Amino acid sequence: MEIQNSNILVLATGGSIAQTSPDAPTLTGKSLLDAIPELQNKTAIAVEQISQVSSPDITSDNWLSLAHRINMADADEKVHGIVVTHGTDTLEETAFFLHLTVKTAKPVVVVGAMRRPYSLGADGAANLRDGIVVAGWPEARGRGVLVVLNSEIHSARDVAKTTFNLDAFKSRDFGILGQMVGGRPCFYRRIERRHTLDTAFSSDLPRLPRVAIVYSHVGVTPDVLEAVASSGYEGVVWAGTGSGSLPLAITPAASALVKNGLAFLRSSRVNSGHVKRNDEVDDDALGFITGGSLNPQKARILLMLSLTQTRDPVKIQELFDTH
Numbered sequence: 001m002e003i004q005n006s007n008i009l010v011l012a013t014g015g016s017i018a019q020t021s022p023d024a025p026t027l028t029g030k031s032l033l034d035a036i037p038e039l040q041n042k043t044a045i046a047v048e049q050i051s052q053v054s055s056p057d058i059t060s061d062n063w064l065s066l067a068h069r070i071n072m073a074d075a076d077e078k079v080h081g082i083v084v085t086h087g088t089d090t091l092e093e094t095a096f097f098l099h100l101t102v103k104t105a106k107p108v109v110v111v112g113a114m115r116r117p118y119s120l121g122a123d124g125a126a127n128l129r130d131g132i133v134v135a136g137w138p139e140a141r142g143r144g145v146l147v148v149l150n151s152e153i154h155s156a157r158d159v160a161k162t163t164f165n166l167d168a169f170k171s172r173d174f175g176i177l178g179q180m181v182g183g184r185p186c187f188y189r190r191i192e193r194r195h196t197l198d199t200a201f202s203s204d205l206p207r208l209p210r211v212a213i214v215y216s217h218v219g220v221t222p223d224v225l226e227a228v229a230s231s232g233y234e235g236v237v238w239a240g241t242g243s244g245s246l247p248l249a250i251t252p253a254a255s256a257l258v259k260n261g262l263a264f265l266r267s268s269r270v271n272s273g274h275v276k277r278n279d280e281v282d283d284d285a286l287g288f289i290t291g292g293s294l295n296p297q298k299a300r301i302l303l304m305l306s307l308t309q310t311r312d313p314v315k316i317q318e319l320f321d322t323h
Helices: 029-034 060-074 091-101 124-135 223-229 251-259 296-307 313-322
Strands: 007-014 044-053 081-085 108-111 145-149 152-155 178-181 184-187 211-215 235-240 263-268
Touching: 007 029, 007 060, 007 124, 029 044, 029 124, 044 060, 060 081, 060 091, 081 091, 081 124, 091 108, 091 145, 091 296, 108 124, 124 145, 124 178, 124 184, 211 223, 211 296, 223 251, 235 251, 235 296, 251 263, 263 296, 263 313, 296 313
Parallel strands: 007 044, 007 081, 081 108, 108 145, 211 235, 235 263
Antiparallel strands: 145 152, 152 178, 178 184
16 A cells, blocks of 8 residues: 555544444544554544534534535645545535535545444445545545545545445446555546536535425325425425426426525436436426436535525526536
8 A cells, every 4th residue: 555645634523434333423533543553654644523423414514614624724734635534324415515615626535434343344444544545645636525435536526325335335427536556546537517626615604505305206296395485495406207307296386486586406316317408397487407417415515505606597507517
């Protein structure tokens, strides 16, 4: 394994990688590093415990605090890269939020574990080791937030958890950015969409707008959307069938949301593919937004951030087309 001479900041948040029992994460970030003694004399690592929760309990306040801390680290010349340890259930969401809001070219790497430390063949230590190596690698700079698991390097924009197995994280539409080969990162491509320093967004916010995801199914009725509208949400991501399809019974309720000032975005419950504008739905006439290749949970994040900039669906669509 080859390690660059670098200073790495590890920000621990809990999750399965830190879970020593079925109940809750208990291992600190320092304890996780103690399981990788080969790193101790080869690179300087500072550890901070940002939170200690299972990833389903991560909140938007956690996101804002984490992004703020990473942005502070950008101003610290002693820090060459940042690693975030995180539970895998919502790892892709946290990573994408950071991808859109942290203002740094320094490598930011999010890692987790599919097998808890007490499980046979636990993968947390190997993933953390790989993440630290990537965070200290000069060629990792400027590539946006990265997700490193199972010896693969993914873009935070493209990756999703697809199963419960060891190879759970996949970038199905576009493929991995690189992989660990002989203990060192080997990169194959860059992403073209705007990220980190080049985004329109900031984490300097008191709160994030409330956006709901509504999942389509056979027999879905418009009262679901009506309930969301009456609960103070500012936008809706429709996880539609196929290419974000809308049943005939839903279209009037969705149109009413837009007329009442809510953002309505068509996404798909299918786990890959691109939701196209004006495909069986007149998005332009109805004032809808389409999520492109983003899954519903990532479309929600981009919509939340977009709503901090504008309420104009045309301008929001431009943000989705470029980020």
